[in-house]
Amino acid sequence: MSGAVGRPQVAPLPPSPIGETVPRRDGAAKVTGAARFATDLSVPGMARARVLRSPYAHARIRSIDASGALALPGVVAAVSAADLPDVNIYYGHALADHPLLADGVIRYAGEPVVGIVAEDAITADEALALVRVEYEPLTAVTTVEAALASDAPVIHEHAAEERPHRGFEERIERDHPNVCSRARHHWGNIDAAFEGAHLVVEGTYRYPMSYAYAMEPYTSIAHWTDGGLTVWSSCQHPFMVRDDLARCFNLPLSRVRVIVPYVGGGYGSKSYTKIEPLTAALALRAGRPVKLALSIDESILTTRGDGALVHIESAFDADGRLRGRRAEILLNTGAYAENSPLVGRKAANRIAGPYRIPAVDVTCRVVYTNTAPASSFRGFGAPQGNLAGESQIDEAAERLGLDPLELRRRNVVAPGERLWPKARGMDANLEDDLCLVAEALDWWNPAPAGHGRALGISASDAGSEPVTTSLVRVQADGSVTVTAGSTEIGQGSSTVLAQIAAGEMGVPIDRVQLLQSDTAAVSYDRSTGASRTTTIMGLAIQAAARDARSQLVEWASEVFAEGDDVEEVAGGVLVDGEVRDWGAIVRAWFGGAYGEVVGRGYLRREGTTAEMPPFWEVGCVGVEVSVDEETGKIRVERLVTLGDVGQAINPQLAESQDLGAAIMGMGMALGEELVYTDDGSLLGGTLVDYRVPRASDIPPFVPILAQRGDGVGVYGAKGGGEGALNPVAAAIANAVYRATGARLREAPFTPERVWRALHERDDAASGD
Amino acid sequence: MPESVDIAFVVNGRQAGVRVEPRETIADVLRERLGLTGLKISCDAQVCGACTVLVDGLAVSGCTYLAVDADGREVATVEGLARDGRLSPLQQAFIDEAAFQCGFCTPGMLMAATALLEENPKPSRDDVVAAIDGNLCRCTGYVPIVEAVLRAAEAGR
Numbered sequence: 001m002s003g004a005v006g007r008p009q010v011a012p013l014p015p016s017p018i019g020e021t022v023p024r025r026d027g028a029a030k031v032t033g034a035a036r037f038a039t040d041l042s043v044p045g046m047a048r049a050r051v052l053r054s055p056y057a058h059a060r061i062r063s064i065d066a067s068g069a070l071a072l073p074g075v076v077a078a079v080s081a082a083d084l085p086d087v088n089i090y091y092g093h094a095l096a097d098h099p100l101l102a103d104g105v106i107r108y109a110g111e112p113v114v115g116i117v118a119e120d121a122i123t124a125d126e127a128l129a130l131v132r133v134e135y136e137p138l139t140a141v142t143t144v145e146a147a148l149a150s151d152a153p154v155i156h157e158h159a160a161e162e163r164p165h166r167g168f169e170e171r172i173e174r175d176h177p178n179v180c181s182r183a184r185h186h187w188g189n190i191d192a193a194f195e196g197a198h199l200v201v202e203g204t205y206r207y208p209m210s211y212a213y214a215m216e217p218y219t220s221i222a223h224w225t226d227g228g229l230t231v232w233s234s235c236q237h238p239f240m241v242r243d244d245l246a247r248c249f250n251l252p253l254s255r256v257r258v259i260v261p262y263v264g265g266g267y268g269s270k271s272y273t274k275i276e277p278l279t280a281a282l283a284l285r286a287g288r289p290v291k292l293a294l295s296i297d298e299s300i301l302t303t304r305g306d307g308a309l310v311h312i313e314s315a316f317d318a319d320g321r322l323r324g325r326r327a328e329i330l331l332n333t334g335a336y337a338e339n340s341p342l343v344g345r346k347a348a349n350r351i352a353g354p355y356r357i358p359a360v361d362v363t364c365r366v367v368y369t370n371t372a373p374a375s376s377f378r379g380f381g382a383p384q385g386n387l388a389g390e391s392q393i394d395e396a397a398e399r400l401g402l403d404p405l406e407l408r409r410r411n412v413v414a415p416g417e418r419l420w421p422k423a424r425g426m427d428a429n430l431e432d433d434l435c436l437v438a439e440a441l442d443w444w445n446p447a448p449a450g451h452g453r454a455l456g457i458s459a460s461d462a463g464s465e466p467v468t469t470s471l472v473r474v475q476a477d478g479s480v481t482v483t484a485g486s487t488e489i490g491q492g493s494s495t496v497l498a499q500i501a502a503g504e505m506g507v508p509i510d511r512v513q514l515l516q517s518d519t520a521a522v523s524y525d526r527s528t529g530a531s532r533t534t535t536i537m538g539l540a541i542q543a544a545a546r547d548a549r550s551q552l553v554e555w556a557s558e559v560f561a562e563g564d565d566v567e568e569v570a571g572g573v574l575v576d577g578e579v580r581d582w583g584a585i586v587r588a589w590f591g592g593a594y595g596e597v598v599g600r601g602y603l604r605r606e607g608t609t610a611e612m613p614p615f616w617e618v619g620c621v622g623v624e625v626s627v628d629e630e631t632g633k634i635r636v637e638r639l640v641t642l643g644d645v646g647q648a649i650n651p652q653l654a655e656s657q658d659l660g661a662a663i664m665g666m667g668m669a670l671g672e673e674l675v676y677t678d679d680g681s682l683l684g685g686t687l688v689d690y691r692v693p694r695a696s697d698i699p700p701f702v703p704i705l706a707q708r709g710d711g712v713g714v715y716g717a718k719g720g721g722e723g724a725l726n727p728v729a730a731a732i733a734n735a736v737y738r739a740t741g742a743r744l745r746e747a748p749f750t751p752e753r754v755w756r757a758l759h760e761r762d763d764a765a766s767g768d
Numbered sequence: 769m770p771e772s773v774d775i776a777f778v779v780n781g782r783q784a785g786v787r788v789e790p791r792e793t794i795a796d797v798l799r800e801r802l803g804l805t806g807l808k809i810s811c812d813a814q815v816c817g818a819c820t821v822l823v824d825g826l827a828v829s830g831c832t833y834l835a836v837d838a839d840g841r842e843v844a845t846v847e848g849l850a851r852d853g854r855l856s857p858l859q860q861a862f863i864d865e866a867a868f869q870c871g872f873c874t875p876g877m878l879m880a881a882t883a884l885l886e887e888n889p890k891p892s893r894d895d896v897v898a899a900i901d902g903n904l905c906r907c908t909g910y911v912p913i914v915e916a917v918l919r920a921a922e923a924g925r
Contacts, residue, residue: 036805692906
């Protein structure tokens with residue numbers, strides 16, 4: 001049994017909708033326009049806010065004069081940090097280093113300086129131009145190299161408070177004023193591993209600063225009432241946002257209510273707290289509800305993905321066994337820590353790859369720069385390192401004269417084997433996964449002329465902390481209400497979790513109503529991220545359903561069988577040859593037509609979820625590419641994804657998660673990149689310039705689901721949805737090498753970079 | 769600021785009359801005045817297609833189409849696709865193929881595909897890709913969307 005705490009367990013019922021492609025339960029709402037997102041909501045008396053942002057990347061604020069804005073008819077309030085003495089303005093997931101409005105210092109271009117509240121958004125917009133801010137510009141640093149120079153300007157003068165939710169227990173180490181955090185992942189004798197090596201491959205790789213482009217921009221509405229604070233937000237983790245708001249405004253957790261309607265894409269970029277404290281502060285000063293709806297251009301400036309500079313060496317025996325791997329990773333986290341200290345820790349462990357390596361020594365430094373803050377983004381440190389790690393496997397295979405698939409097969413850990421000391425044993429069969437992808441890629445037959453094929457793999461310690469609760473409430477008519485603090489961000493949690501509840505309660509899925517993401521109405525869930533919801537929330541719902549059933553069986557015995565045992569059947573009990581459904585039991589026990597039973601499911605680090613990570617998320621993909629040697633343009637001819645999900649609760653949704661993730665990875669491999677000028681201006685910074693994949697970019701796609709029932713979750717399930725992104729960039733780089741002989745080490749592989757690599761190849765061949 | 773003007777147009781078969789400022793877009797008017805929040809604003813720069821509505825049967829970006837230009841025309845939004853509570857074949861195909869995840873691009877995607885199917889009831893796969901190439905989706909990888917449009921075309925035959 002899982003780490004769920006509850007009443008004595010009863011036998012599982014036939015899980016009827018489990019493994020079935022049940023239609024999405026949010027379907028009707030989403031195809032009719034009825035689905036409400038935060039941007040669609042309003043509250044009576046609501047005013048609108050806009051934000052004045054700094055044009056400088058690094059500056060001191062000399063003065064702010066908002067009197068002109070306040071004189072404009074329709075303007076309700078103009079708020080800067082100095083106007084919030086009663087608010088703890090610093091927040092942040094790992095470190096409380098992030099002021100909700102600039103506190104005398106500007107650390108990136110686009111940082112919020114003044115919030116304007118007005119009767120309508122157009123008036124608020126017009127008022128922005130009437131605010132006078134005097135800045136004293138300072139030297140900006142935008143790259144990790146510049147930020148780590150000995151004479152680099154210091155971006156944060158003081159160390160910030162470390163936050164308890166940050167996802168790890170160790171103190172955050174710093175070894176340079178601009179190092180936000182430092183993580184080291186190591187074991188074995190690394191020097192000996194390299195000294196005795198038959199082959200050492202060494203290289204430097206770059207992964208771009210990226211933008212998740214959740215199509216719904218960050219939006220929040222704050223409403224102060226005499227009972228406390230209510231916030232509607234486009235966030236993934238309502239309970240964490242609640243906790244941050246309580247801290248900022250010195251409120252009990254129970255008096256902060258965060259409600260999340262449908263969320264228009266997250267991919268990690270809506271993890272943790274973004275604009276909610278600012279919105280609540282503006283509402284506090286305005287004395288009325290305030291809606292702050294950012295534009296996409298502002299959302300790009302709010303959170304991005306960490307760029308990476310990676311130097312890595314891998315040591316091999318003559319027979320291809322990995323002896324050691326060492327790496328230095330520098331993550332460009334921008335102006336504020338957000339969750340990058342954890343991204344850095346994950347990058348450090350994930351770069352080792354899912355391989356049996358006797359010695360590993362990886363250091364990752366998360367570096368502050370004067371750029372927009374970086375934080376969680378699908379894959380979470382894995383894609384940044386995977387490009388380096390998986391490129392090296394192919395580079396080594398060539399030099400060893402081995403097939404890259406064979407080299408991987410020799411090195412991947414076996415089922416049950418630990419990737420590092422104290423980690424959960426591998427809950428997947430990686431060698432079989434690789435072979436399934438290779439088969440779909442037609443690996444053992446030659447690729448068409450001019451084409452190259454490659455495959456790649458990753459394993460991520462996923463699932464986050466298994467701290468989650470759920471309530472399963474069976475009503476007097478036998479219908480079931482399930483609470484889940486997990487957010488429907490498009491991944492299909494509203495469908496999958498209802499399937500689990502229906503299967504566990506033995507009732508049709510249309511008798512199950514799932515209530516999600518309202519901190520005042522549902523019980524605690526840590527987060528919707530790290531691919532954890534199906535696994536972790538699924539276990540909590542299972543425990544709650546079993547707790548409800550065990551109570552119902554007890555009640556049935558009491559009211560129908562004078563205390564004798566009754567036989568449980570799907571959806572009820574059998575008494576004297578008659579099925580009494582759950583509703584009949586509830587009604588009889590309460591003695592009328594009313595009542596309900598409340599089943600509780602609690603999950604913590606205990607039992608099967610004691611070991612970390614709760615599960616390994618495997619990413620395994622294959623690609624076939626061709627390259628236009630004249631232009632350097634890469635064309636992906638075929639894409640294979642493998643979702644090693646243990647048990648797909650809903651196969652259609654599991655497969656579509658993999659496709660979406662892989663295409664996102666392809667976007668970053670081929671073109672997505674945020675580019676800063678040396679003075680800290682974001683070049684472009686709109687969707688016009690930041691080109692994401694379109695329908696015409698999509699290659700023929702082969703989805704595979706590996707279902708071996710080897711996950712810790714319900715029915716052997718484990719998480720998916722991020723893994724397929726991680727190995728895509730390296731697979732494309734390796735396939736390009738096999739097609740052309742040109743090696744790519746800097747993503748994205750734009751036509752210009754590919755063209756240059758092709759010319760370097762030609763220059764090397766001609767001996768120049 | 770130029771004076772506000774009265775405009776009248778048909779939305780999803782019903783007459784609508786509003787007084788608008790010349791700078792207001794059809795997206796503003798539909799979302800803020802008429803309560804039709806189905807269309808979404810994402811890039812706000814005519815790149816993503818989330819705000820796609822039909823004006824006289826043609827797909828336009830609501831974020832840049834001025835409301836005054838809709839005067840006297842017929843506007844169709846996602847709210848008008850279902851008739852008498854019954855989903856259109858295209859809407860049903862989107863559900864059957866799981867052609868959305870977060871759903872933020874879906875209203876615009878449905879309208880772009882509706883315009884295609886009205887003009888070309890038997891589109892090829894390439895026709896479908898071309899018709900939705902101006903509509904971004906960050907979740908699905910597009911494959912299920914293309915399948916759904918083809919399926920709807922098949923169902924409509």
